[in-house]
Amino acid sequence: MLKQLILENWKSFRYAELPLDPLTVVIGTNASGKSNMVEALEFLQRIGRGENIEAALAGDKTLSSIRGGVEWAALKPETKFTLNVLVNGKYTKADYLYTITVETKPHTQLLDESLTLIKHSLNKNEEPYIEKLFQTDNPSSNTPNITVHLYDTNIIKSQEFRRNRSILSQLIGLSMKMVEAINVVSQSLENIFILESIPSKIQNYSPLSDKLESDGSNIAGVLAALTEERKNEVELTLSHYIKYLPERDIKKVWAEPVGRLNTDAMLYCEEEWKPGEMRLIEAKIMSDGTLSFLAILTALLTQPEGSQIVIEEIDNRLHPSRAELLVRILREIGQKRKIDILLTTHNPALLDALGPEIVPFVIVAHRDSETGESKLTLLEDIDNFSKLFASYSLGDMTTKGAIERSLSRNE
Template identity: 45%
Template sequence: MITELRLENWKSFGEATLYIDPLSILIGTNASGKSNVLDALQFLHGIVRGNIKDSLDAVRGSNDWLINKSSDYAKLSIAIGTTYNMIYEYTIVLGMLGGDFLIKDQTIKINGNIKYKSRLNQQSAILEAYNDDHDLELFGALEFMYSTLTNICLLNPMPQLMRGFSPVYTRLKEDAGNVAGVLASLSAERQKEIEDTLTQYASRLPERDIDRVYAEKVGKLGKDAMLYCDEKWGESGEVFTVDARAMSDGTLRFLAILTALLTLPEGSLLAIDEVDNGFHPSRAHLLLEALQTIGKQRNIDVLVTTHNPALLDALGTEFVPFVTVAHRDSLTGESKLTLLEDIEQLPKLLAQGTVGKLSTQGLIEKSLESVHG
């Protein structure tokens, strides 16, 4: 599992480290750098599956701002822990040559020792090293790192895409437009198990009396699928069936997040920007419960960004060690990452109110300005 992501001169960042736990919360104002962190994960996810151009094209925004304006290179480093107490590290340095991006330098370390180096390349050293002679220890590290980075999912559910028929497919797309197709691709036993869990959580949503959530294949060939839910209303308990076209954006986003948690390979990292976008505050506890419970059951780490004070308050003080604040240095303008528990004034801040209240009033960022200003 990924334990650390280190950024150097990446987009708005100078130097920063994100610590990743089973559930990690990234907070901060607009333009503080939260999405730039997710972009780094997106790039690392892409580079192990292709070349640098395709990987950069998948990153949000213009590549003109990929390297911090104060430098001529950007460095990303990721640490991956294993159940055998091994630590694998992959570091990649990006630069420009003739107006094009290239990989200037790459290293692969095992327990702090360099096992592979590569310079001036267009693909990941993890892929390159497969073609070279290497020992079994490095081979095992390469396979583990490849699997870990491939299983990063940056989920951005788009309800408008979930409302139509979707092809039957085994892996959830990042826009979640194929939720119905993923559910319909499962074995009958596994599909029922997942749909029962979806129903269990969806039935607790405040605006609908949902009795069942499910997907079915459609058409003669059964190559497409649609998402449905059965609702019970009134004393008679009469059932009304609606398809995804009649479901709210919030309900569809909620079902997409649950489906990701339930179908991603074990050991994945699920990252969601503005996880509660479109959610009513009353859903915060339910969303948090799903992220914690299902993530733990399936050994999936979850990283989310949020602005929602209701979600922050739902976390409670026991989650303070897992909250990271993205903020800008008042002198240099560079983005920084600070663990909430490392803020010296935190006890005094918490005496003034909950984390959600402090975030709403901007008191956390102000306390950091006084330190870095």
């Protein structure tokens, strides 16, 4: 699972560190850099599964472009960016530091990439054991290939790889130690899931599928394609939580195949409009809030365990009175399924529902008033945070602009 993301010359960031915990909350005003931060994780997810580096930024027939494409990927006037991600080891009880540097001009290609094993001693006073697993050579930017040094059981092997994809996605047939490292890091990147639900797309029929789309459009297809036992389990959980959302009582939510070939599916729910009167409702006429809520729930229940789920503006289309319910669901399902959640929000009701215990895991995205560069600051690292917290709730801090004023005075 991911432990930390470090951004260097990425979009609006000169340098920033984002710690990642089981539940991490990023707050900040519009244009503060929240979406740019999320897009760094999206880029890592794409190159982790082997996508072409240029396509991972600019999009292609199957991928949408990351905002700004190649042109705005690096902080201007820079022509390269670096992303570092710290990943928790699965078996070795160690961490892996994965680093990738991409050139955007004059070519869009890999410039540098490495993977390092970090083992921490039980004795806190001892320095961690650090071992390089692979490292690219410093190549000429005009060559299509790049040399990679593989450090395998004290033997250095050098091998040529293509520069249009990440080395991580090209490495195969290595020693057990290297296989474990590659698998753990690759899986952690592939299991990043960015949810930006679009209710109007969820309302349509969707093909059966084993992979949820980032816009939630194929919720019905994913649910209908589950094995019978798993489908019953997921739909019972959906029905359990969704009944607390609307004014009318939703008794049941499910999906089922439709059409002669049973290759598409539709999402349904059963509502009690008044005592004793039940109505069957298709997704086509469900509210946007209900569909957004179902998208969040479905992602939490169907993504692989160990995933990093990212939800931008999680409270969109949800009434503030449901904030406490949403927070409870995130915590319950996230903990049960070992899923880490990163969310961004402006909603003061949601922030207050998170409670004071969330404070160590709240990060503020903001812009430097002199340079215009985005920064990430832990909420409790703000100089006068104790005074702020004594005067305001977390929600009030955001609505009254107290956090931004404090950051501005600190610059």
